[in-house]
Amino acid sequence: MEGEEDYGFSEEEEYYYTDDGDSHDGLADNDDSALQWAPPKGSTTKVITKESLLAAQREDLRRVMELLSLKEHHARTLLIHYRWDVEKLLAVLVEKGKSCLFTEAGVTVVENVDDDVPLSSSSTITCDICIEDASSDNATRMECGHCFCNNCWTEHFIIKINEGQSRRIQCMAHRCSAICDEAIVRNLVSRRHPNLAEKFDRFLLESYIEDNKMVKWCPSIPHCGKAIRVEEDEFCEVECSCGLQFCFSCLSEAHSPCSCLMWERWSKKCLDESETVNWITVHTKPCPKCYKPVEKNGGCNLVSCICGQSFCWVCGGATGRDHTWSRIAGHSCGRYKEDREKQTERAKRDLYRYMHYHNRFKAHTDSFKLESKLKESILDKVSVAEERELRLKDFSWVTNGLNRLFRSRRVLSYSYPFAFYMFGEEFFKDEMTDEEREIKKNLFEDQQQQLESNVEKLSMFLEEPFQQFSQDKVMDIRMRVINLSVTIDTLCQKMYECIESDLLGSLHLGTHHIAPYKSKGIERASELSSCWNTKLGSTDEYLPSGGTSEHDRPSGSGSSDDSGCSYRKRAKKEGGGFFDLNLPAEIVDRN
Amino acid sequence: MIDFARVQKELQECSRDMESSGIKVAPKSDNLARLTGTIPGPISSPYEGGTFQIDITLPDGYPFEPPKMQFATKVWHPNISSQSGAICLDILKDQWSPALTLKTALLSVQALLSAPEPDDPQDAVVAQQYLRDHQTFVGTARYWTETFAKTSSLGVEEKVQKLVEMGFPEALARSALESVGGDENSALEKLCSG
Numbered sequence: 001m002e003g004e005e006d007y008g009f010s011e012e013e014e015y016y017y018t019d020d021g022d023s024h025d026g027l028a029d030n031d032d033s034a035l036q037w038a039p040p041k042g043s044t045t046k047v048i049t050k051e052s053l054l055a056a057q058r059e060d061l062r063r064v065m066e067l068l069s070l071k072e073h074h075a076r077t078l079l080i081h082y083r084w085d086v087e088k089l090l091a092v093l094v095e096k097g098k099s100c101l102f103t104e105a106g107v108t109v110v111e112n113v114d115d116d117v118p119l120s121s122s123s124t125i126t127c128d129i130c131i132e133d134a135s136s137d138n139a140t141r142m143e144c145g146h147c148f149c150n151n152c153w154t155e156h157f158i159i160k161i162n163e164g165q166s167r168r169i170q171c172m173a174h175r176c177s178a179i180c181d182e183a184i185v186r187n188l189v190s191r192r193h194p195n196l197a198e199k200f201d202r203f204l205l206e207s208y209i210e211d212n213k214m215v216k217w218c219p220s221i222p223h224c225g226k227a228i229r230v231e232e233d234e235f236c237e238v239e240c241s242c243g244l245q246f247c248f249s250c251l252s253e254a255h256s257p258c259s260c261l262m263w264e265r266w267s268k269k270c271l272d273e274s275e276t277v278n279w280i281t282v283h284t285k286p287c288p289k290c291y292k293p294v295e296k297n298g299g300c301n302l303v304s305c306i307c308g309q310s311f312c313w314v315c316g317g318a319t320g321r322d323h324t325w326s327r328i329a330g331h332s333c334g335r336y337k338e339d340r341e342k343q344t345e346r347a348k349r350d351l352y353r354y355m356h357y358h359n360r361f362k363a364h365t366d367s368f369k370l371e372s373k374l375k376e377s378i379l380d381k382v383s384v385a386e387e388r389e390l391r392l393k394d395f396s397w398v399t400n401g402l403n404r405l406f407r408s409r410r411v412l413s414y415s416y417p418f419a420f421y422m423f424g425e426e427f428f429k430d431e432m433t434d435e436e437r438e439i440k441k442n443l444f445e446d447q448q449q450q451l452e453s454n455v456e457k458l459s460m461f462l463e464e465p466f467q468q469f470s471q472d473k474v475m476d477i478r479m480r481v482i483n484l485s486v487t488i489d490t491l492c493q494k495m496y497e498c499i500e501s502d503l504l505g506s507l508h509l510g511t512h513h514i515a516p517y518k519s520k521g522i523e524r525a526s527e528l529s530s531c532w533n534t535k536l537g538s539t540d541e542y543l544p545s546g547g548t549s550e551h552d553r554p555s556g557s558g559s560s561d562d563s564g565c566s567y568r569k570r571a572k573k574e575g576g577g578f579f580d581l582n583l584p585a586e587i588v589d590r591n
Numbered sequence: 592m593i594d595f596a597r598v599q600k601e602l603q604e605c606s607r608d609m610e611s612s613g614i615k616v617a618p619k620s621d622n623l624a625r626l627t628g629t630i631p632g633p634i635s636s637p638y639e640g641g642t643f644q645i646d647i648t649l650p651d652g653y654p655f656e657p658p659k660m661q662f663a664t665k666v667w668h669p670n671i672s673s674q675s676g677a678i679c680l681d682i683l684k685d686q687w688s689p690a691l692t693l694k695t696a697l698l699s700v701q702a703l704l705s706a707p708e709p710d711d712p713q714d715a716v717v718a719q720q721y722l723r724d725h726q727t728f729v730g731t732a733r734y735w736t737e738t739f740a741k742t743s744s745l746g747v748e749e750k751v752q753k754l755v756e757m758g759f760p761e762a763l764a765r766s767a768l769e770s771v772g773g774d775e776n777s778a779l780e781k782l783c784s785g
Contacts, residue, residue: 129654129689131600152655156689159655174688174695 044231045525047241048208048215052528056215056229057208060086068098073182074107076204080167081105084212106170106179108143127152129172140188144171144178154188161189161196166203167211219251220244228525235513239524249513254522257411257499258418259512265426266417270358287311288318296366301456314363357420364413371405371459378402378462385467385474392474401462401481407521408455408488415448415495422503427512440503447498451491458484489519593653598623598693605694614697616647619770624649627663628697632740633705637732638666641740644774645700646676647693657687658696663777667728667735669709669718678703679713739776750775754782 048056057079063086064075081104082089093101102109124133127149134149141147152172157180160169169185171178182204190197209215215229224242237254239245246253250260258266287294287305294305301313302321310321312331319331382395421427423441432440458481466477496517504512605616615629628645632638644663650656660683662676670679682691682699712718721728753775754764759782771777 130594130597132596152689155652156655159652172689174682174690175686176688 045236045238045523046229046528047525048227048229048528050225053205053208053227056528057084057205060084064089068093070107070109074109076182076207077107077168077179078102078105080204080207080211084208084214103177106168106177108145108178125149129156140184142171142178142180142184144173144176146171146173146176146178148172150188153184154192157185157189157200158193158196161200161203164203166200167207216248216251218242218244219246229528233516235515237515237518237522239522241525241527245522247515249515254410254515255414255417256515256517257496258414258421259514261512262417262421262427263414265421269354285311285313285316288316296363296370301363301367314360353424354420357416361413361416364409364416367459368406368409368413371402371409374463375402381465381467388467391471392478397478397482398462398466401458401485403521404485404488405455405458405462408451408458408492411492411495411517412448412451412455415451418499419444419448422499428508431508443502444495444498447491447495451488451495454484454488454491458488492517493519593624593649593651595623597654598649601692601694604692612694612698614694614701616693616697626693628660628693628700630697630701630704632736633701636705637729638668638704638736638740641736643704643740644771644777645697654689654692657683658693659683660696660700663771664774665735665739665776666704667717667732668704669707669712669714669721670703671717672714673717674714677713679711739774750778754778 046056057076060079061072061075064070064078065072067090068075068078070078078089078101079086082092089101092104096104123136125136125139125147126132127134127139129148129152132149134151138151139147139149140153156172157169160166169180170176171180182200186197186200189200209217209227213234214231215227218224218226218228218240220240220242224240224244226240226242228238228240228248230236230238230248235249237245237256238248247255247260247263250264252260252263252267255263285294285296285303286292287307287309288311289309290305290307292305292307294303294311296303296313302310302319303313304310304321309318311318317331378398382398385395386393419441422444423437428437461477461481461484464477466474469477496514499514504514602616602618605612605614609615613631616626617629619625619627626647626649628647630643630645632641632643641664643666646661646663648659650659660678662671662678664676665673666676667673671677678700680699680703682688682696707721709718709721717728720731750768751761751764754768755761757779759767763782764778767778767781768775771781
């Protein structure tokens with residue numbers, strides 16, 4: 001599934017992501033677009049790649065630099081100390097003042113540059129570490145005023161970097177908490193171990209991901225190398241540009257409306273249950289007539305055994321063949337009925353309860369998987385239909401309907417583990433009386449059932465061979481699909497409202513964070529523009545001699561020429577040294 | 592690689608003012624990576640009058656990594672393990688600075704003896720006693736100092752003799768005593784642990 005609607009348009013006119021394969025389903029002229037889609041809004045969730053990592057932190061760095069008139073490395077030290085939380089940093093500034101802010105973070109700002117004078121080239125100093133004399137050429141005075149020989153500094157830096165402490169290398173003097181100037185570290189270390197200097201740079205840059213609660217690595221396996229940055233709400237679901245959708249809060253698969261806590265228990269429970277139970281309940285259903293195990297191979301829940309018997313895939317009960325997509329004649333099984341006879345056998349009851357929810361959860365996840373395969377065949381149908389000389393040219397309703405189906409199928413399947421815990425005893429045993437529980441369960445199951453039947457209907461219409469139908473019939477299906485999509489969207493919204501206001505209430509939303517429902521599906525993080533208009537002058541006093549020589553980057557103030565950008569980035573990468581920490585923000589911004 | 596030139600200088604520096612500080616550092620063998628430090632128990636503390644031996648092992652990164660220090664003499668103190676002699680002291684861990692030396696580190700250990708920090712204990716039993724029953728704590732600490740940290744008035748030959756009487760071969764007893772700096776109890780411990 002891909003969330004390919006018309007979001008991704010950035011308000012800042014930045015580079016945005018559109019997949020070529022999806023570009024035909026723009027929704028602007030669609031009937032339901034006005035009803036269904038909010039006006040295009042920039043995706044605030046960003047993908048951060050190796051290449052854009054520096055640009056991603058630039059804004060925070062620049063803010064701090066401007067506000068406190070600091071150099072970049074000081075701003076970085078401050079931000080690392082305050083875990084990239086600019087608001088927190090400013091709060092400390094207001095509360096405790098500048099000097100306290102600096103001291104706590106280990107920033108020493110030398111007001112007077114004359115301190116450097118004692119180190120004239122002819123003088124020698126005695127290094128307190130190795131207790132040897134060193135000429136001032138071979139010694140370095142840190143901003144805190146402490147001076148040691150370069151050999152000792154280098155040794156110190158190497159050990160700290162290897163200890164994984166690159167982000168906070170303190171001065172060697174006892175009880176001096178000043179953080180060493182990153183340029184000096186880079187410069188000295190690269191003379192002896194260029195690889196280690198690179199590692200140092202990477203650690204420093206990746207602090208923006210490691211130490212920042214609003215940025216997390218994409219949990220893809222194998223790792224795609226990207227990180228995701230969210231704005232404001234860290235309890236959300238996102239899609240990385242590698243295609244992986246995940247819960248930003250707990251980094252497992254997207255599981256809303258299940259809370260992270262519930263999902264953690266649920267996935268553990270599913271793992272723990274014995275293989276036999278799993279195999280029996282998950283993969284097959286015995287035919288109620290011939291008892292052969294039957295595997296489901298299509299989206300509909302009315303399954304026919306080869307012996308001719310029809311039965312409901314969800315509950316396994318025999319049914320007639322007479323059915324609509326949403327209902328099997330004379331059959332209803334969406335509710336969990338407690339078996340009073342077996343109430344004494346608690347363990348057994350619990351297992352049945354689990355199986356009830358698990359079966360439904362699994363049924364919808366399986367349908368979801370099968371329907372995902374269906375996507376291609378439906379797209380084929382669309383192209384066939386488009387060839388035909390029909391009055392109706394626009395088939396975007398098919399893909400829109402398909403996306404609605406995927407999204408709601410997801411919501412539906414994860415609503416079962418949610419219900420399992422919501423109406424179970426694990427979390428909310430003492431939170432409500434049995435009566436209340438029953439009422440709430442009914443309320444929720446009503447909604448679930450409504451959603452379920454509409455989702456099945458939608459699935460049915462989308463599986464119709466509409467490319468062979470007459471024009472009127474196609475128009476009819478189109479209307480139905482569009483209407484169903486709207487209904488389903490509303491039902492999903494209602495279900496989330498019910499969860500938030502009637503079921504969990506404000507009290508439990510604190511522990512059970514649930515990623516909000518999004519009509520447009522899980523937000524796909526947009527690529528962060530890394531095309532910074534940079535032109536490096538030779539003014540960089542900290543630039544080590546081995547710095548990168550490729551400083552001219554495409555200009556054009558962040559216009560969305562992404563292809564050019566990525567091309568250049570790739571070229572740069574091949575040339576080695578993909579990080580360019582050596583570009584101070586002042587210089588970047590001057591242009 | 593250990594900076595042996597610096598270790599040499601440290602040892603010289605230390606022996607120069609041994610009279611005033613009372614702090615002694617000596618290599619255990621030819622290898623400068625393993626040393627023994629000796630500190631006198633601080634005055635007006637339960638450790639007064641005792642002489643405490645500390646095993647020092649220098650890591651490869653010394654002086655950029657902290658030396659490993661451990662009490663060889665048994666001591667009753669909230670921040671020192673009564674079992675292993677392990678020391679809980681910030682400058683021996685994350686607060687180490689290459690500008691510190693073995694002597695300054697030992698001075699800090701000495702300071703720790705007179706000013707325990709029971710809120711950050713190494714030995715929970717001792718720390719609890721220190722907080723709840725200070726009187727008993729002082730008594731125990733003094734007794735341990737008396738028993739383990741006082742150089743016994745016996746001469747080396749008498750100590751060897753005592754160990755031989757306990758059933759250890761003379762040569763073994765002598766070398767054990769030498770290796771622990773003449774402390775009878777440590778020698779016995781060494782002999783027993785094989």
